[in-house]
Amino acid sequence: MAATIKNIRFFLFFLGLISQGNVFPGYCEECSLKDLFVNTSKIGVTIQGKTEWLVTVTNNCQCGQSQVILNCRGYKTVEPVDPTILEYSGTDYCLINYGKPKYKQPITFKYAWDTAFSMSPNSSQITF
Ligand SMILES: *[C@@H]1O[C@H](CO)[C@@H](O)[C@H](O)[C@H]1NC(C)=O
Ligand SMILES: *[C@@H]1O[C@H](CO)[C@@H](O)[C@H](O)[C@H]1NC(C)=O
Numbered sequence: 250m251a252a253t254i255k256n257i258r259f260f261l262f263f264l265g266l267i268s269q270g271n272v273f274p275g276y277c278e279e280c281s282l283k284d285l286f287v288n289t290s291k292i293g294v295t296i297q298g299k300t301e302w303l304v305t306v307t308n309n310c311q312c313g314q315s316q317v318i319l320n321c322r323g324y325k326t327v328e329p330v331d332p333t334i335l336e337y338s339g340t341d342y343c344l345i346n347y348g349k350p351k352y353k354q355p356i357t358f359k360y361a362w363d364t365a366f367s368m369s370p371n372s373s374q375i376t377f
Contacts (some may be wrong), residue, residue, distance in 0.1 A: 280310035
């Protein structure tokens with residue numbers, strides 16, 4: 250699964266280079282990983298004895314961010330999560346939105362485990 254994520258990343262990286270051409274808008278240059286926020290909150294529901302957590306990934310940048318990868322070491326869930334929203338590499342990373350660009354619309358997903366995992370942005374690529 251890790252290899253798949255890597256392949257997707259590289260594929261999208263080259264696609265990104267092609268589509269960006271010379272018209273990358275200047276205001277996108279101010280966007281960075283710091284514009285991505287991952288918030289986790291408790292919903293108050295338990296699934297198979299585990300706490301259900303709601304995660305919201307927000308991009309506060311005017312431009313899109315693609316290949317959004319979160320640090321999510323040790324991630325586990327008893328509640329299946331749609332892999333097109335969150336795909337766990339099996340080690341340290343989670344790929345968001347299948348690597349496709351993420352714009353202002355927040356992405357949310359729910360998982361269930363004893364404790365919440367600390368998920369923070371690891372890398373992304375600015376697109377528009
Ligand atoms: C998410 O967390 C960030 C940083 O703590 C905070 O500024 C932001 O308001 C939170 N967003 C939501 C939707 O709760
Ligand atoms: C991304 O992950 C690598 C490997 O775990 C780590 O060395 C690096 O500090 C991480 N970067 C961020 C911004 O979390």
